[in-house]
Amino acid sequence: MRHRIAVIGGGPAGLTFARVLHRHDHPVTVLERDPAPDARPPGGTLDLHEKLGQLALGKAGLLAEFQALSRPEGQAMRILDTDGTVLRDWQPRPDDTANPEIDRGQLRDLLLGPLDVQWGRCVTEVVPGARDGVLVHFADGRQETFDLVVGADGAWSRVRPAISSATPHYTGVTLVETSLDDVDTRHPDLARLIGDGSMAVYGVNRALVAQRNSGGHVKVYAQFRAPLDWHTNLERHMGLNRRAGMDAGLDLADVEAVRSSLLALFDGWAAPVLDLLRHGTAFVHRPLYVLPVGHTWAHVPGVTLVGDAAHLMPPLGVGANLGMLEGAELAESVAAAPSSGDLDEAVRAFEEQMWARAGMWAKITTAGLERLVSPDPTEALAFFDEVQPS
């Protein structure tokens, strides 16, 4: 029996789900809000773990292609003190394939392959229990019915309200992201500082992290503890000096104003480290939101969630990995379910397994964020000493 399956969202979780179903010759409708694959910048680099994201790619038959594209050398990790002293410098062994990095855009293209994604299809609401299945409403007023709707539509999921009342809450930590292009040619000193993978500097309640992507592109993340409206009054919320004109609200779209505020926030840090901000291009504001740790719901026939829609957690390198493995596992279960009763049982069993694994990672990443952006920067170092292979 061919179930009518829709997945909402063409991120890592949704595309992996669709690609594994496709491998099993099971039809799947992929509905994505973006009007085209390249409608917005794809984002930074992802490390895919052997027992999570890479396992999922194996289920999709894409492991060899991933190995050809990914950067094992990107596993290198260096930690500096705020004065620029190198505190740790981990280099991967040449044969280390535990967590190689891949650009998000490359991963997306790899997963897309032969998939026939319906671009520009923004879902507004999902209604289970309709006479003929689960009803999906679109922003253009259309509606369609499916036997199973998989919500892979990320943090602000429009599918989630059909089965859960949970909503993401702010962690108290904000990232401001910037980028450097062609770093080896234009900023060779910074290229050397960052190395082949990631470089991080941890201070009191703040951090600067730089990650190499392919093609000499670098993403830089300024991270700090602050109220959500920190930019509305820099003196009151951030303790920045009134004389420097920091009391007025910061226009987050004003690149130079954001740059000078960040430079003030990281004042006193080593000049080469601050060059990461001085040379950054646009700045993107990313307050970190999470779903409650251990988020579950009462099973609703015909609707489920995977990835960030199910378990948005701090970005400590597992969100995409978990979403991909969930997508792959759910697809295998769906493909193996002959009748509609079997399909529902398969989804139920999948949810139990997902909740247990995601709950464990949500605890780990929540505790990790507390230690990485902490009043005591030695906590960040201790965290890495525990998790980095020696």
Ligand SMILES: Cc1cc2nc3c(=O)[nH]c(=O)nc-3n(C[C@H](O)[C@H](O)[C@H](O)COP(=O)(O)OP(=O)(O)OC[C@H]3O[C@@H](n4cnc5c(N)ncnc54)[C@H](O)[C@@H]3O)c2cc1C
């Ligand atoms: C700075 C940063 C670094 C990170 N680094 C890592 C890392 O190294 N490793 C890792 O595993 N994770 C990492 N993460 C986490 C990772 O980005 C997410 O967990 C992952 O992208 C979640 O994948 P997803 O497919 O569930 O959702 P998303 O990637 O958010 O994809 C959701 C998709 O759904 C679409 N969509 C949304 N709403 C609708 C709608 N209404 N209708 C139709 N389509 C819709 C969106 O356009 C999008 O394409 C990082 C996160 C951040 C912020």
